[in-house]
Amino acid sequence: MPHSGSCLCGAVRFTVEGDLPPPDGCHCVNCRKQTGHYLVSTDVPKAALSVTGADHVGWFQSSEKVRRGFCTRCGSTLFWDPVFRDWIGVAMGAFDSPTDTHQSKHIFTSEKGDYYDIADGLPQNLR
Known part of the structure; x- marks a missing residue:
């Protein structure tokens, strides 16, 4: 089953083919600064992702090994x-x-913000 989504303005749309693996919530400082809270994401094979409006995807190289994609509009x-x-x-x-x-x-709960608690009973990894 394909799963679709988009950015807020609709300039970028995407489809993921197949089931979505269970996501995790990342509380690292970089994810919190990028999103304004923490990032919940699912990891899918790159080959399963198709993007329309890719010219509106900006990439920020947040480390040597990771880049973060966002809508430039x-x-x-x-x-x-x-x-x-x-x-x-x-x-x-x-x-x-x-x-x-x-x-x-x-994940990365050792870096979570001090303004919220994690109380949903899910496993918590310090890193």
Whole structure:
């Protein structure tokens, strides 16, 4: 089953073929600064992702190994790309419903913001 989504303004649309793996919530400082809270994303094979309006995707190289994709028109967070891997993280908030998946865990909880608690009972990894 394909899963589709878009940025806020609709300039970038995407489709992921196949089931969406359970996403995780990343609380690292970089994800929090990029999104304004924390990033929940699902990791899919790059070959399963197709993007329309790719000319409106901007990329920020946040480290030697990772770049972050966003819409250059509206600023929506869309992708987390470990450039040397065959998969890409897609932001769950950008998908149209239903996604037929549920968050599985929290990662980098040692860097979470002090203004919220994680109380959903999911596993928490410090890194």
